[in-house]
Amino acid sequence: MVTSYTETCETPGITAAGADPDFLKFTPPADAEFLHYGFCKSIDVIPMTPDGKPTPALLTRAALESADIPHVVINAGSKIAPKLPYIETGLVPGKNIALEPGLEESAVHQAIDYGEKIGKMLARSTDCLIIGESIPGGTTTALAVLNSLGFRFNVSSSMPNNPKNLKDEIVAKARKRLELPDSKDLHKILANVGDPMIPFVFGMLSSASDSTKVILAGGTQMSAVLAVGMHLGYNMYNTSLATTSYIIDDKSCSLLGNVRSVSDSSILSINPKLEDSKFSGLRAYSEGFVKEGVGAGGSMIASMLKTGIDSQKLLELIDKEYERVSSSK
């Protein structure tokens, strides 16, 4: 689970991950802590909207626990370090791409290099490496990277009314910096309009897919990683993208077609049937809120593949986890 940050998320209205900019930067470490402990240390509550829509880390945790799948947290540019043992990369948080380049170009190279090293190490420990992320505002930087690489994607959102115009505005501002003649180089694109997560996770994918199966657990952001991979290379036959049906069925984007245009890797989707949950906060996922994140889709698929449980049983575990969290508040 990769925690990261782009100041792009501080644009009002861009993300559901946290309404208050001061709070936003705590989302990645809080997600990591929740995954690890079942509660958070950097903040007093678990990341949840005031009306009870929880972080997707809740689905991820229920899924990983159900199948006894170990996890490791990697900090690749989060503003706040998680309070648990984790892998630190020393990468700095991304800047707001509407205002300035997201990263130094040297940081792009460093992120890929560090990702390769860590991916190689983790690949040794498993026959299937699942990579998830927590980076507020990350779909906007992903959109900017995809568009700059020539793909006219629409991207998904953590909110039912996808703030497309706002995202497009930010992307247009960021891409202005790419109008210079020598700015079409991939690393320049990633530096100008990207975030630290994309090159870092690409680095992980690149080395890990050499020697083991890799599941990129996510939607839009992971498709940006695959788009980078189309240029820089990886083993696509060892790679899958896995996400929730809420992303695949999102009519405001077209993830399936988008991924197809950047990769021949397989695509896995799970419908966790959250509309049948006992809790309105979870049912909201099926109504277009949150949808995915923290590797939730990939983790649920991995749990079902490893243990053979069905989505009915998995939903029971997710409901139980929600109940535990709500009653411990």
Place this chain on the structure above:
Amino acid sequence: MVTSYTETCETPGITAAGADPDFLKFTPPADAEFLHYGFCKSIDVIPMTPDGKPTPALLTRAALESADIPHVVINAGSKIAPKLPYIETGLVPGKNIALEPGLEESAVHQAIDYGEKIGKMLARSTDCLIIGESIPGGTTTALAVLNSLGFRFNVSSSMPNNPKNLKDEIVAKARKRLELPDSKDLHKILANVGDPMIPFVFGMLSSASDSTKVILAGGTQMSAVLAVGMHLGYNMYNTSLATTSYIIDDKSCSLLGNVRSVSDSSILSINPKLEDSKFSGLRAYSEGFVKEGVGAGGSMIASMLKTGIDSQKLLELIDKEYERVSSSK
């Protein structure tokens, strides 16, 4: 490779790791960086005395490279984080045990717990986990822990004139805090007179030895880890202690007997024949300087076991590494 720190090292005359207290805190990250890159980033030079005695990390690096053995750096309480991808534990540096408890008691529990988690993860990736350390002043805290647990050990030193009296004075001051009636508990001992490395590496040993072979690469400090293990348990049949003959042959301590009294684990020793080196800085090891550290002994043994090279060939590689480092200054 575990980096850590105890302010005990700031006592003048206690360690060869760095003469200047301001410089001492850079030794662990510099050792880690040298291992990783072949040069340092936190300081301009590699850790070496003015007259050319290099850090044992030079031996470790030559050995690991010769056998293509991967490594990972774990920060367990170093004052300065290394500039490379590493595992962060969030543990705080140890205090000077002559003046105050080395750690909070809660930090001892946390160090063991984090060590167990990381040990379990790393054990999955290898059939033999070699654990080395870099903690200036660490033999003094190790001595204090061993004495407090009832072992009248003498300990080794990075200097030919082992400053035994100075160490004994510090240990006596630290042990004064253990005279209270309820202070004989192991965790209290580790908190009062120890450093973050000892409980952390014990945690790693404890979980990793459950599922894979473990080599504790070091002398005195690793014997303190084994002494903790005698109380808290680990799989000693999966465990070895490995070090250089400079430690085993050190007449100022008696490591062999000491380890025998705390563990039935096997003991491995290597004579790297540095007296035959082309460089006086390396020959100094055979004259009682430095002797061991950063897992040098265990790494050289692992290299020979994995590749079948003899100590003659290994010395050539070590000399070559010294030459490279000296000429790039």
